[in-house]
Amino acid sequence: MTTHGLKKRLASAAVYLFLAVMAFLSVFPFLWMVIGATNSTSDIIKGKMSFGEGLLVNAATFFSQVNAPLIFWNSAKITIIATVSTLLISSLAGYGFEIFSSRFREKLYSLMLLTLMIPFAALMIPLFMLMGKFGLINTHIAVVLPTVASAFIVFYFRQSTKAFPHELRDAARVDGLKEWQIFFLIYMPVMRSTYAAAFIIVFMTxxxxxxxxxxxxxxxxxxxxxxxxxxxxxAYYPDYGAVMIGTVLATIPTLFVFFAMQRQFVEGMLGSVK
Amino acid sequence: MSAISPRSTRPRFDVNGWLFVGPALALIATFMVFPVLHSLWMSFQTGLGMRLSFAGLKNINRLFNDPLFFTALTNTFIFFLVQVPVMLTLALVTAALLNNPDIRFRGVLRTAIFLPCVTSLVAYTVLFKSMFVANGLINTTLINLGIVDTGIPWMTDPFWCRTMIIIAITWRWTGYNMIFYLAAMQNIDRSVYEAARIDGVPTYARFAFLTVPMLKPVILFTTVTSTIGTLQLFDEVSTITGGGSAGGAAGPGNSALTLSLYIYNLTFKFAPNFGYAATVSYVIVFLVAILSFLQFYAARERKA
Structure with a gap:
C-alpha cells in the first residue's frame, strides 16, 4: 500500500511540475517584456533578467522615434469604428436571418458562410486595387471597411439568436413596436452577453x-x-529597449479587456464550436 | 387563438428582412465575393502593376518553374506538419491534466496558460526575436544549463530559424486550443471515467482510449483551424525577417518565406506582378478549400 501511495504522490508531483512549467513558460515572455522595458538594448540582447534603470531612456527613445499619441489614436479610432460597426451590422444580419423567413434565406446564408473559407491572401490585391479606385488608400476607413463584413460574426449572432425568446418578440409586436424598435429596445439589451463575447473577437482582431x-x-x-x-x-539591429515600451503599451488594452471580461473572453474564443 | 405557434407569427422576408440582412450582405459581396472572383480573373493575366493582359495558363506554367514558390510551399508545409501536431498534443495533454477537479490552483494555471492569446502576433514575435538573439537569453540559459556548448544560430541557420518560429507559434496558440479541449472535456460524463477507474484501467489508457476518441470532433476542428491558420502564416515571419525587406531574403536561405509572405513580396516588394501573385494566392484558396471540406465532412459525421 505504501508503494502505491508513493507512486501516486510521484505521479501527482509530475503533473504539478508539468503544469507549473507550462504556466511559467506561458507567462514568462510577459515578464521578459516588462523587465526588458527597464533595460538598455545591450542588456536585453545579453539576456539580462533583472530590472534595470533604462525605463526613462527607452521611453524617451520610443517617444522621440514615434508620434505615440497619434499612433495610439489611430489604433483606437480604427478599433472603435470597426467594433461598433461590425457588431451593429453583423448582429442586424444574424437577427434578420433567424427571425425572418424566405425562400432564399438558407441559400443566401450558406453562400455567405462559404466566404469564411476565403483566405485573406486571395483578397489583398483586389482589395488594394478597389480601395485605389475609391481613392481610399492611406485612410482608416479603408482599413475598417473589409473587416465590417464578417460572416463569422453574423453566424455567431444567428446561432445565439436561436435562444432569443419568441414570446418577447411576439408581445412587442402586439404592443405595436416596429421591427427596428424590437431590435434596438428588446433584442440588444437581452442579448448583451452575446454582444460581449462578439466584442472580444472583433476588438482583438x-x-x-x-x-x-x-x-x-x-x-x-x-x-x-x-x-x-x-x-x-x-530592423536589422532593433532598439529593443524602445520596442519593449511599444509592446507593453500595445498589450495593455488587450490585457485589460481580458482581465475585465475573462468569462466573455473565453466564451468569445469558443464561439465557433457552439 | 390559443395555439399560436412561433412559425405562424414568423414574418416573411419582406422589406424589413432585407433591411436587416442587406448591409452585411452588401459589404460581404463588395469586400469578399467580388475581390475573390477578381483575383481568380487576375490569375489568368500578366503584366506589371495595373497594365494587365490576358495570359491564359502562363501563370500556372510559371508556378511550376518557380523555385521561390516551391520554397514557400515547402516552408508552409514544414510549419504545419511539425507545428500543428506538437501544439495540439501539448494542448490536449495540458487540458487532460487540468480537467482533474482535484488539481489545486486550477483557475490560475488555466488563466496563465491561456494568457499568450491576448498578445498581438506582431508583439509576441518581437519578444521572441529579442529572446533568441545570438548571445541572448535563450542561448545563455541553454549554455548555463549545459544543454549546448555554443549558442544555437537561431537567426542565421535555416533549420534553427524555422525551429524558433515553430516554438513561437506554439507558445501563442497552445493555450487557445487547450480551452477548446477543456470545454469539450467538461461535456464528457464523469461516470465513464469512474467505471474505467474502478475496472483498473490505468490513467494513460483512460486518456488514450476514452478521452481522445470522445474528443475526436474537437480535435478535428482544432486541427483544421490550426492548419488553415498556418497556411496563411504571415505576421510572424514578416516581423522576424523584416518582411523580406526590399530584395533581401526572408530569413536565412529564405527559410521563413511562407506562401502569404511570398504573395505580399510579389505584389508590394518586387516588381509588382498582380496576375502571378493572384495565381499563388489561389494555391492557398485550394488548400483551404480542401481542408474546409474535410471539416464539414467531419462535422456531418459528428451529428450522425
Missing part, C-alpha cells in the same frame, strides 16, 4: 490587425501601433 493595414496605410501619420512595433522590431 481590429486592435491586432497587421497585414491589411500594412498594405493600405502608407504614411507614418496614419500607421497603427501594430505596424510601428513591427517596423521597429524587424
Amino acid at each position: 481590429a486592435w491586432n490587425n497587421y497585414l491589411w493595414p500594412l498594405i493600405v496605410l502608407q504614411s507614418n501619420d496614419t500607421k497603427t501601433i501594430t505596424l510601428v512595433i513591427s517596423s521597429l522590431g524587424s
Whole structure:
C-alpha cells in the first residue's frame, strides 16, 4: 500500500511540475517584456533578467522615434469604428436571418458562410486595387471597411439568436413596436452577453490587425501601433529597449479587456464550436 | 387563438428582412465575393502593376518553374506538419491534466496558460526575436544549463530559424486550443471515467482510449483551424525577417518565406506582378478549400 501511495504522490508531483512549467513558460515572455522595458538594448540582447534603470531612456527613445499619441489614436479610432460597426451590422444580419423567413434565406446564408473559407491572401490585391479606385488608400476607413463584413460574426449572432425568446418578440409586436424598435429596445439589451463575447473577437482582431493595414496605410501619420512595433522590431539591429515600451503599451488594452471580461473572453474564443 | 405557434407569427422576408440582412450582405459581396472572383480573373493575366493582359495558363506554367514558390510551399508545409501536431498534443495533454477537479490552483494555471492569446502576433514575435538573439537569453540559459556548448544560430541557420518560429507559434496558440479541449472535456460524463477507474484501467489508457476518441470532433476542428491558420502564416515571419525587406531574403536561405509572405513580396516588394501573385494566392484558396471540406465532412459525421 505504501508503494502505491508513493507512486501516486510521484505521479501527482509530475503533473504539478508539468503544469507549473507550462504556466511559467506561458507567462514568462510577459515578464521578459516588462523587465526588458527597464533595460538598455545591450542588456536585453545579453539576456539580462533583472530590472534595470533604462525605463526613462527607452521611453524617451520610443517617444522621440514615434508620434505615440497619434499612433495610439489611430489604433483606437480604427478599433472603435470597426467594433461598433461590425457588431451593429453583423448582429442586424444574424437577427434578420433567424427571425425572418424566405425562400432564399438558407441559400443566401450558406453562400455567405462559404466566404469564411476565403483566405485573406486571395483578397489583398483586389482589395488594394478597389480601395485605389475609391481613392481610399492611406485612410482608416479603408482599413475598417473589409473587416465590417464578417460572416463569422453574423453566424455567431444567428446561432445565439436561436435562444432569443419568441414570446418577447411576439408581445412587442402586439404592443405595436416596429421591427427596428424590437431590435434596438428588446433584442440588444437581452442579448448583451452575446454582444460581449462578439466584442472580444472583433476588438482583438481590429486592435491586432497587421497585414491589411500594412498594405493600405502608407504614411507614418496614419500607421497603427501594430505596424510601428513591427517596423521597429524587424530592423536589422532593433532598439529593443524602445520596442519593449511599444509592446507593453500595445498589450495593455488587450490585457485589460481580458482581465475585465475573462468569462466573455473565453466564451468569445469558443464561439465557433457552439 | 390559443395555439399560436412561433412559425405562424414568423414574418416573411419582406422589406424589413432585407433591411436587416442587406448591409452585411452588401459589404460581404463588395469586400469578399467580388475581390475573390477578381483575383481568380487576375490569375489568368500578366503584366506589371495595373497594365494587365490576358495570359491564359502562363501563370500556372510559371508556378511550376518557380523555385521561390516551391520554397514557400515547402516552408508552409514544414510549419504545419511539425507545428500543428506538437501544439495540439501539448494542448490536449495540458487540458487532460487540468480537467482533474482535484488539481489545486486550477483557475490560475488555466488563466496563465491561456494568457499568450491576448498578445498581438506582431508583439509576441518581437519578444521572441529579442529572446533568441545570438548571445541572448535563450542561448545563455541553454549554455548555463549545459544543454549546448555554443549558442544555437537561431537567426542565421535555416533549420534553427524555422525551429524558433515553430516554438513561437506554439507558445501563442497552445493555450487557445487547450480551452477548446477543456470545454469539450467538461461535456464528457464523469461516470465513464469512474467505471474505467474502478475496472483498473490505468490513467494513460483512460486518456488514450476514452478521452481522445470522445474528443475526436474537437480535435478535428482544432486541427483544421490550426492548419488553415498556418497556411496563411504571415505576421510572424514578416516581423522576424523584416518582411523580406526590399530584395533581401526572408530569413536565412529564405527559410521563413511562407506562401502569404511570398504573395505580399510579389505584389508590394518586387516588381509588382498582380496576375502571378493572384495565381499563388489561389494555391492557398485550394488548400483551404480542401481542408474546409474535410471539416464539414467531419462535422456531418459528428451529428450522425
